[in-house]
Amino acid sequence: MSSTAPFQLSLADILKARHRIRDFIHVTPVLESNVLNERSKTSLYFKCDNFQKTGAFKVRGATNAILLLSNADACRGVVTHSSGNHGAALAYAAKIRGISAHIVVPEDAPAVKIEAIKRYGGIAELCEPTNAARHATAEKIQRTKGAVLIHSSDNQDVIAGQGTLALELIDAVVGLDAVFCPIGGGGLISALAIVAKGVSPGTRVIGVEPIGVADAYNSLKSGILDQSASGETIADGLRATLNEKTFKVVREFVDDIVTVSDSQIASAMRTLFQVLKIVVEPSAAVAYSAIMDGIKGYEGKRVGIVVTGGNLALDKAHAYLTCPRF
């Protein structure tokens, strides 16, 4: 679906996505911990998509979008200018269908990102490390090869695929009072909000955003879409901004957005490592970081925590897990 068509994602689209991608993804576990429940004075249910194929939930949306391409479109390949988890996920999904995936990567990207893309058979298309160069390179590949752009959040089929995480969580845990979810481009939380309001209307949906890139928070508070995120955060997966599609859903269905500091995020990573025994990347720790020491109004509540990915290089692990700076 092109980005100019009206956005009208339904529960049916998400249920159809679940059937479409089921042979290619994991149904990930939901973990619990008495120690963490006591600390936060809530009952927490961690939906662990760090255990998802490619190490992140992004594979859900990328797979759904690629499986929905017509044969005529698919044979020309796909392209994206997201070099992170969405890029690796797109390479994985393209391999399932046997088509090419061009992933635009800034020249200064860490080697680990390029390795992840190549591991799944993707083609890393290097460009200068600017936003303009990333978009120009992606456009050139669309133009010269006819490749289809699959945006990481401004794409209805991608968003429908991300919603399968929400379906699994709502199925696994009955009677959730709230779900806390990281917010970056807004694709995942949009799908989550559509599922929650449709299937479990008593469940509040709370976005959590790093304070350094609080564009979604600003957009929700002001009512005007803010795409000016230029700050810094260790949660690099959340630097993307909302788009028209996701802002519309966030305004309508997301109950609140809260912000967290990098120091809270690193502290949450350490706690999840030590107590829950899971490896999470900074972006995946933000939802838990908001509630780890409790929040007024949530005492005794049943709260879902969306854990989005576990792609953490060992050198970063060292810095975040053991460095007193965080």
Add this chain to the structure above:
Amino acid sequence: MSSTAPFQLSLADILKARHRIRDFIHVTPVLESNVLNERSKTSLYFKCDNFQKTGAFKVRGATNAILLLSNADACRGVVTHSSGNHGAALAYAAKIRGISAHIVVPEDAPAVKIEAIKRYGGIAELCEPTNAARHATAEKIQRTKGAVLIHSSDNQDVIAGQGTLALELIDAVVGLDAVFCPIGGGGLISALAIVAKGVSPGTRVIGVEPIGVADAYNSLKSGILDQSASGETIADGLRATLNEKTFKVVREFVDDIVTVSDSQIASAMRTLFQVLKIVVEPSAAVAYSAIMDGIKGYEGKRVGIVVTGGNLALDKAHAYLTCPRF
């Protein structure tokens, strides 16, 4: 059951243990990874008891043993001279029943161990850091307080409880060709072997032991119980030796024991961290370390991997995950 009674653990004992402890433990997930399957040329199924309550499988056996005590015995409390995961598990299980747990701890034990015992309400009984002092202290507590000794592996009710891990794995994954399991005191692998031979006789049971403390390997090869382990390994949870009970089962039902080096164990820890996104302690990585690069005869086979615990202090995590020495 006293340690002089004949050892005759049955499947029924393990099934009864599952019912007895079900409200107090997690049924832990089984994880899979295409990347790890391709590397080992097998299909691997990781039974993740690092996600178990108290961070290790030991809580299964400790809870079963404590729930089986008569009221007359229970009211006098329990004691053990194992300061590691069994000690913390015994403290947790004693709290469920509302009784005292005396955990004998060498004075030089890391603070994190004493904290784990106290977190669950256990009483840390400090002693000189020798085997003789540990046993003397435990005996004194038995004598003066009437506390019941709950040994970490020389106790039939403990072994029955550990077997619930095996039941869950065999239930979750049909048609396993083999299961690789760490071997220390031999309680877990004894129960696993009884379950496998009873329910899934085509499943080979392979013990994996650090080469520095290869007493079980030596015992199986020579046919004579070797309790002389005095070597060194980073897998400190596997320093215990077999006893008469577990040696009998291992000789009868365990198909083979293989040994691994500390460097293989640390490498497995890193791979599980980076690819499977899980935190494991060294003792919990030994089963995977034996097969991570493939073993002749296992190509294309379905192999269960027992992951026993995730209690890894951050300073150790730094050493094992990022230090080039390993």
